[in-house]
Amino acid sequence: MTTAMPGLPIGTSPVRAVGIAGSLRQASYNRMLLANAVELAPADLHIEVFSRLDEIPLYNSDVAETGDPPGVAALRDAVRAADALVLATPEYNYGVPGVLKNALDWLSVPPGTSGLEGLTVALMGASPSILGTARAQTQLRQVFVFTQSHVVPFPEVFVTKAHTRFDSVGHLTDPGATKIIRRLLENLVDLTRRLGRE
Ligand SMILES: Cc1cc2nc3c(=O)[nH]c(=O)nc-3n(C[C@H](O)[C@H](O)[C@H](O)COP(=O)(O)O)c2cc1C
Numbered sequence: 001m002t003t004a005m006p007g008l009p010i011g012t013s014p015v016r017a018v019g020i021a022g023s024l025r026q027a028s029y030n031r032m033l034l035a036n037a038v039e040l041a042p043a044d045l046h047i048e049v050f051s052r053l054d055e056i057p058l059y060n061s062d063v064a065e066t067g068d069p070p071g072v073a074a075l076r077d078a079v080r081a082a083d084a085l086v087l088a089t090p091e092y093n094y095g096v097p098g099v100l101k102n103a104l105d106w107l108s109v110p111p112g113t114s115g116l117e118g119l120t121v122a123l124m125g126a127s128p129s130i131l132g133t134a135r136a137q138t139q140l141r142q143v144f145v146f147t148q149s150h151v152v153p154f155p156e157v158f159v160t161k162a163h164t165r166f167d168s169v170g171h172l173t174d175p176g177a178t179k180i181i182r183r184l185l186e187n188l189v190d191l192t193r194r195l196g197r198e
């Protein structure tokens with residue numbers, strides 16, 4: 001029997017998303033950004049944060065052949081049980097930080113049965129610069145072409161000058177940013193419902 005969540009029509013189960021912040025830093029702006037996204041998510045989107053990125057070893061196909069290391073297995077299980085991915089990425093040297101790319105590389109294999117195919121993806125990112133991870137997010141969009149995942153096209157969430165956008169407990173203080181994140185997450189739900197999980 002289907003039970004309705006408060007605010008949801010009967011028969012509509014929430015979209016389940018895994019949230020990953022691509023930084024290992026405790027005081028990471030992208031961790032804060034993701035935590036804000038969890039709170040800003042609409043009633044029909046549940047974001048479960050995956051916080052074991054530091055347990056994902058560097059990808060090595062020799063290791064992969066003998067089975068997933070525990071951190072990778074946990075990530076794969078979380079993603080396989082989900083309908084969508086919410087990524088908050090930093091930008092390192094105009095690109096995607098290695099820890100995040102490495103996790104996506106693990107998820108992308110074996111091709112054909114990876115957890116990424118058919119998954120919908122919402123991208124956001126925060127950086128102290130005036131471009132707010134625009135270049136890293138553009139690279140991620142290319143990565144998700146190869147994995148056959150569906151990135152929400154719009155809006156793009158670039159939290160620029162990140163050091164000025166959060167209060168002392170990590171809440172976003174910029175109403176423009178919260179509004180655009182809400183819109184992105186609504187669009188994620190909409191795209192996920194329209195496409196379904198392939
Ligand atoms: C190795 C390295 C390279 C960086 N390159 C960029 C960059 O290309 N663009 C940018 O906006 N910020 C860059 N930064 C600054 C990061 O945006 C900043 O450290 C940010 O706080 C990292 O995200 P986090 O707070 O989620 O850990 C770089 C930082 C490091 C450590």
